[in-house]
Amino acid sequence: xxxxxxxxxxxxxxxxxxxxxxxxxxxxxxxxxIRAASLNFPDLLIVQNKYQFKPPLPFVPxxxxxxxxxxxxxxxxxxxxxDRVAALAGTGGFGTHAIVRTDKLMPLPDALTLEHAAAxxxxxxxxxxxxxxxxxxxxGETVLVLGAAGGVGTAAVQIAKAMGARVxxxxxxxxKCALCKSIGADDTINYTTQNLRDAVKxxxxxxxxxxxxxxxxxxxxxxAFRSMAWRGRYLVIGFAGGGIPALPLNLALLKGASIVGVxxxxxVRREPKANAASLAxxxxxxxxxxxxxxxxxxxxxxxxxxxxxxxxxxQVLGKVVMVNG
Numbered sequence: 001x002x003x004x005x006x007x008x009x010x011x012x013x014x015x016x017x018x019x020x021x022x023x024x025x026x027x028x029x030x031x032x033x034i035r036a037a038s039l040n041f042p043d044l045l046i047v048q049n050k051y052q053f054k055p056p057l058p059f060v061p062x063x064x065x066x067x068x069x070x071x072x073x074x075x076x077x078x079x080x081x082x083d084r085v086a087a088l089a090g091t092g093g094f095g096t097h098a099i100v101r102t103d104k105l106m107p108l109p110d111a112l113t114l115e116h117a118a119a120x121x122x123x124x125x126x127x128x129x130x131x132x133x134x135x136x137x138x139x140g141e142t143v144l145v146l147g148a149a150g151g152v153g154t155a156a157v158q159i160a161k162a163m164g165a166r167v168x169x170x171x172x173x174x175x176k177c178a179l180c181k182s183i184g185a186d187d188t189i190n191y192t193t194q195n196l197r198d199a200v201k202x203x204x205x206x207x208x209x210x211x212x213x214x215x216x217x218x219x220x221x222x223x224a225f226r227s228m229a230w231r232g233r234y235l236v237i238g239f240a241g242g243g244i245p246a247l248p249l250n251l252a253l254l255k256g257a258s259i260v261g262v263x264x265x266x267x268v269r270r271e272p273k274a275n276a277a278s279l280a281x282x283x284x285x286x287x288x289x290x291x292x293x294x295x296x297x298x299x300x301x302x303x304x305x306x307x308x309x310x311x312x313x314x315q316v317l318g319k320v321v322m323v324n325g
Contacts, residue, residue, distance in 0.1 A: 062093020294318025
């Protein structure tokens, strides 16, 4: 097998493509022939030693991937060779094969392609948990999605529309705004050329938005928070903008607003039944055509550095998927 090895988490340039012995699965494990793996923002942070999860060195990055089971270990009865599955293992995806525990696997319906499966659970799971569970979004409410053209952003736009909400998608270029409109956003804001607060006020007749979905943080956080309506919910997804904002808490008091943390990985670990129900709803929407991963590019696994550079330069629309074969 071959894989990208991180033995010194000082950045993407330190990753090395290496030949390795093909491993055998142990008890409760399978060996997966990886067909596709998507690039998520934590995959960038983890090789820079900036993510909260710090795997033992050396490791293979790549948190979300899909493929076909080649072999199963002792005691594995729920899966067999030939099964198509997605893996959410935290690491292991940027290679040709991976050993994965069965509790990290998700069987795939026939309608879900391996490329879409590799770009689905992480972003759509996060966004559904955020909007439906943590944000308690209701039909008819208005959602402001920041970073709306990225992986979790495009998922949030589609999920909010599937839930009957009005979506205002905010992004940094006209091209990204056009993409958001094409996947269902009702209105868009280019926050590079427009004042975010003024634009939200105009689009909501001064009422503000009910929910803010924020994977960006940084300088956008406070104007977005000030753009919320009474009883608004501010969903803290992440900090792709680089800075962790310090919000004036008097704003929460004055608006009767909630600041709500969203940590999907911990939700999956602590509430597996609720997560399974969430993924089942998403699979149903996928079959109905209501949600569909936005694939920016499909690149050969050997071009991982190029994919990382595209993400680091904030050029990705949706998600980049690395493929084998």
